[in-house]
Amino acid sequence: MIKDINSIQDFQVAQRFMRYVQIDTESDPNSTTFPSTEKQKNLSRILVEELQQLGITDAELDEFGYVYATIPSNSDKQVPVICFCSHVDTSPDCSGSGVKPIMHADYHGQDIELPDDPSVVIRFVEHPDLKNQLGNDIITASGTTLLGADDKAGVAEIMDAARLLMANPGIKHGTIKILFTPDEEIGRGVNYVNLDKLGARFAYTMDGEKAGTIEDETFSADGVRIVINGVSVHPGFAKGKMQSALKVAAGIVAELPQDRLSPETTSKKEGFIHPNHIQGGVDRAEIDLIIRDHQTTNLSKHEQELREVVEQVVDRFPGVTYEFIVKEQYRNMKEVLDQHPQIMEIGLEAIRRVGLTPERRSIRGGTDGSRLSFMGLPCPNVFAGGHAFHGKMEWVSRQDMEKAVLTILHVANIWEEQA
Numbered sequence: 001m002i003k004d005i006n007s008i009q010d011f012q013v014a015q016r017f018m019r020y021v022q023i024d025t026e027s028d029p030n031s032t033t034f035p036s037t038e039k040q041k042n043l044s045r046i047l048v049e050e051l052q053q054l055g056i057t058d059a060e061l062d063e064f065g066y067v068y069a070t071i072p073s074n075s076d077k078q079v080p081v082i083c084f085c086s087h088v089d090t091s092p093d094c095s096g097s098g099v100k101p102i103m104h105a106d107y108h109g110q111d112i113e114l115p116d117d118p119s120v121v122i123r124f125v126e127h128p129d130l131k132n133q134l135g136n137d138i139i140t141a142s143g144t145t146l147l148g149a150d151d152k153a154g155v156a157e158i159m160d161a162a163r164l165l166m167a168n169p170g171i172k173h174g175t176i177k178i179l180f181t182p183d184e185e186i187g188r189g190v191n192y193v194n195l196d197k198l199g200a201r202f203a204y205t206m207d208g209e210k211a212g213t214i215e216d217e218t219f220s221a222d223g224v225r226i227v228i229n230g231v232s233v234h235p236g237f238a239k240g241k242m243q244s245a246l247k248v249a250a251g252i253v254a255e256l257p258q259d260r261l262s263p264e265t266t267s268k269k270e271g272f273i274h275p276n277h278i279q280g281g282v283d284r285a286e287i288d289l290i291i292r293d294h295q296t297t298n299l300s301k302h303e304q305e306l307r308e309v310v311e312q313v314v315d316r317f318p319g320v321t322y323e324f325i326v327k328e329q330y331r332n333m334k335e336v337l338d339q340h341p342q343i344m345e346i347g348l349e350a351i352r353r354v355g356l357t358p359e360r361r362s363i364r365g366g367t368d369g370s371r372l373s374f375m376g377l378p379c380p381n382v383f384a385g386g387h388a389f390h391g392k393m394e395w396v397s398r399q400d401m402e403k404a405v406l407t408i409l410h411v412a413n414i415w416e417e418q419a
Contacts, residue, residue, distance in 0.1 A: 005171060006354070008164060013405050014398040016036045017156035018101040018139065019044075021148035024122060026096040027186045029091035034192060035065035035089070035182035043088045043155075047180055050159060056165045056178075064192040067180035071165050071173070077419040079174025083200035084161070084408055085368060085379065086154030086207060086393055087184035091390040092147060100142040102264070103398070107138045112395075114143030120392045127386055127395070137398040147394035149386030152164055153204035155180060161408035173412035174419065179203070181368055187329060189368040195377055202343050203379035203410060205369040207390075212356035214347045215381040216337045218366045219271070220296040221329040224289045225311055226252065231319045232283035243317045245285035249278055251313040252287060261302065267361060269294040273302050294362060296331055304415040330366045333373040339416060340378045346418070347371055350410035354403050382407060 013200055023043045028036040035041065044067050051059035051069045059069035065088075073079060090096040104112055109130070112122040118144040124130050129139075141147040158178060165171060177200040181189040184207075230245030253275050259265055266272050271293025278287050291302050307324055314320050337343060344360070351358035369379035385400030 005406060005413060006136055008406065008409075011160060011402045011405060012163065012400045013156045014103070014137070014139065014161055015161040016101070017153055017315065017396070017401060018154055020152040021081050021090045021099045021101050021141075024099075025089050025094055026093060026150075027183045029186040034188065036186060036188070037089075040089050041065050044182070047088075047159065051162065051174070051178070054163050054209050056162065056166065062194070065182035068197060069162075069176070069178040071162060071176040071178070073175040074169050075172050075174055075416045075419070077174070077416060078269055079416050079419040081175045081176035081177060081199055082412065082415055083179055083180065083198060083203035083377070084121045084158045084206045085179040085203055085372070086158055087151045087181045087189055087368060087385070088155060089182050089185050090152070091146045091150065091185045093390040094146040094392060095144070096146055096148055097307045099145045099148055101147065102140050102142060104138040104140065105257045106289075107133050107136055109134055112138065112140060114140060114392065117143035117392070118186060122182055122388070122393045122395060127387060127393075132211075134399050136400070138395055139398065140395045141392060143392055146391060147386075147396070149384065149394050149396040150389040151207045151384060153386045153396050153404070154384040157206050157401055157404040157408060164405070164409060165412065168306040171413055172416045173340075174416050176412055177272070184368050190371045190375065192282070193372075195375060198377075200377060202340065203372060204347065205367050205381045206227050206384045206404060206408070207367050207369075208361075208381045208383040209385075209387060210290070210359070211383050211385050211403050212351055213359045213361045213383045214344065214351060215361045215363045216344050217294060217334040217362040218370045219292040219294055220299055220332045220333050221365060221366055222291040222299050222303065223329050224306065225289055225325045226287040226289070227323040227325070228280065228285040228287075229321045230282050230284065230317075242282065243280045243320045245320065245419050246280050246282060246311060248320055249280060249285040251316070252310055253278065255309045255313055261305070264265070271295070271302060273306050290329070292364075294332055295334070330370040331374055333370045333378075336378050338374040339379055342418075343378055344380055344416045346411055347382060349414055350407050353410045354406045356403060
């Protein structure tokens, strides 16, 4: 029976992680199904089976691809029910098919050349956190795919923490809920989550980056679709008549600010307008953009500036009309989390107890926790240890994943301790 959480040595998280990443779970933004790819359930079925083998009898996979499970309380106290959450899908930005994980043991600061494509090199000078990994074991892919640390590192960490909690009743905790979601990478991760079934009061996503970090602030986000209606005429008879919607769309993109308000010119808490898809022809064209800012009130300002650009360009093309469609995507979870300071206080204390210096961060993006927070489940984001997400240079260290497992155990224990 373990009472000193930090004395735990029998981790299985790296082995679990290296098994999970070999299962292709890439999501598809162009799909109209949920989950967007049926193959995501291949991993989820394995997770359910493994949870059941741990003695978690209610583990289940629902029709939408969500995994729900409960670790029963072993405390006599009335402890708030908390949830740990990660997503099973990987980004469509880089192939997740045929991932071959490699463990580079006892890292000593060298550049890491990936064998299946020697041109892909994880260089020490380009990855600042490698300086904190000397002597650790670094896991990468082989050079032709992403690794999948986003977020199979989080999945493996929750699974290993569940194993340790079930095996060690000396670690006191309240009721713990587990949630694995699909389609987080394409912004649909919690579209059909059943919070009544989940039954948690507070949650933590294990989906962050550097060891020791916990994030309570995200962008607020809107999507904008601009539909351009042109004037289509046979090109042989088009003089003075045709107005190409595609040319109008190209003009709008070209008129966006070049030296500010874009992802490539902003950092920290600066917002941006980012066109990420354009399609069409003479008669009709569409531009999809994402609008981001840490201050929710700034979204309408950015959208107004974008609308002014659209109007100025459209005015140069007689007969052309446009539609400007705004869709809310998610909001800055800090607006919710600030109302429940205990969640962050316990997260920070758990990281301290692991022996790390906690770092409170903002995310230039969003997580499932952003939407869950506004759905009534306040949910900050805890480190999972991965780096260089969504590309062939993605990496994670075994030791950082083990620290994340310990952090989960401490979070669960501190909630019981403070109840």
